[in-house]
Amino acid sequence: MAKDLQCVLLLDCYGDLLTERQRELAELYYNEDLTLSEIADIQKISRQAVLDSLRHSEQMLRHAEEKLGMAQRIGKLRHCLEDILAAAQGQPDTETIRTLAQQGLELL
């Protein structure tokens, strides 16, 4: 299974739709960047069980995104706030704007 970077964002948006167990495995894979075998070792389950759980979770996350499109919206907002920050950095007296843009990015 190719590790899809978009899933990191989907997991952040929709992780609470997964069961605690599914989420735990998905976070080890996508956020901690462990391999399937490493997760299997830690969790004392088969590599196949890890794979099955991740496939199922990925399907659920993608389905949620198809329905709600939040990850795409958040990605665009991140670009927007990063561009504001970059524009403000080249300007004098924009400390308030820079602080606000930074706070906005922390929400994403």
Added chain:
Amino acid sequence: MAKDLQCVLLLDCYGDLLTERQRELAELYYNEDLTLSEIADIQKISRQAVLDSLRHSEQMLRHAEEKLGMAQRIGKLRHCLEDILAAAQGQPDTETIRTLAQQGLELL
């Protein structure tokens, strides 16, 4: 049933989780601001049927928000971008920042 303004935001975030029919009634109520009786007349169903559908939809929308918290996140981002816009309006040479903040708000 008191018309809850938070539901407008929840409907925007999670409306695609409702059936087409549920969404149609919810939009007439929350976005078009019609009364239960007006919706019942237009849709040629009973006022009670409208009420039942809206209650069910509201429950689903609130449940989605409890799980995902997107509406709250988006509300905070809106404040953040509005504050950036206000701060930029008092500053010279901030046209780029203002345009970006406006574009960000349009995503929300």
